[in-house]
Amino acid sequence: MDTYSMHMRRTEPAVVTGKPLALGGSLGRREATGRGCMIVTLAAMNKMGLKPQQTSVVVQGFGNVGSTTAHLMADQGCKVIGISDISGAYYSKKGIDLRKASEWVNVNRSLAGFTGGDRLSQEEL
Numbered sequence: 001m002d003t004y005s006m007h008m009r010r011t012e013p014a015v016v017t018g019k020p021l022a023l024g025g026s027l028g029r030r031e032a033t034g035r036g037c038m039i040v041t042l043a044a045m046n047k048m049g050l051k052p053q054q055t056s057v058v059v060q061g062f063g064n065v066g067s068t069t070a071h072l073m074a075d076q077g078c079k080v081i082g083i084s085d086i087s088g089a090y091y092s093k094k095g096i097d098l099r100k101a102s103e104w105v106n107v108n109r110s111l112a113g114f115t116g117g118d119r120l121s122q123e124e125l
Contacts, residue, residue, distance in 0.1 A: 002015065002019040002023055002025075030064060030068075031068045031072075033064075033065045033068070034064070034065045034066070034067070034068025034069040034071075034072060035068065035072060037065065037068075037069040038068075038069055038072040038073055038076065041057075041069075041073065042076060051077075052073075052076045052077035052078045053077040053078075055077075055078050055079070056078070056079045056080075056081045056095075057070075057073050057078045057079070057080055057081070057082075058080070058081060058082035058083070058084075058091075058125055059073070059080060059082070059083050059084075060083075060084045060089075060122070060125065061084065061085060062083045062084065062085040062101065062105060062111055063085065066083070066085070067083075067098075067101075067102055067105070070083060070096075070098055070101075071098050071102075074098055079095045080095060080096050080098060081093060081094075081095055081096065082096065082117070082120075082125050083096050083098075083101060083111065083117075084111065084122055084125050085105075085110055085111045086110065087110040087111050087112035088111060088112065088119055088120070088121070088122070089119070089120040089121060089122050089124065089125035090111060090114050090116065090117035090118065090119060090120065091117050091118050091120050091124075091125060092116065092117035092118065096116055096117055097116050100116050101114060101116055104116070
């Protein structure tokens with residue numbers, strides 16, 4: 001049972017936030033917040049006259065939301081030149097290989113020691 005249903009003491013199928021699919025949750029839940037970040041960022045870029053293919057971006061935070069945002073921004077044509085998490089920041093003028101960064105985090109639980117960019121402080125990034 002999901003949290004809302006537990007509080008109501010009955011199943012509430014209309015509330016989908018936070019539910020696994022088996023309990024009536026929505027597809028794409030894990031990616032939803034990162035997708036929202038991408039949509040808002042692209043809308044802001046459009047208002048500023050920036051084209052994704054001509055834009056470099058930095059994403060601070062490389063957990064669920066940040067890594068999803070970074071991958072989706074890259075899918076839209078942006079070059080992701082910097083990423084960070086609690087352990088530090090990494091920069092590459094050529095662009096970060098996000099697949100390698102995600103694989104690194106899956107194995108190491110953080111970006112600490114990632115070799116796909118120059119190590120920077122959060123402030124420098």
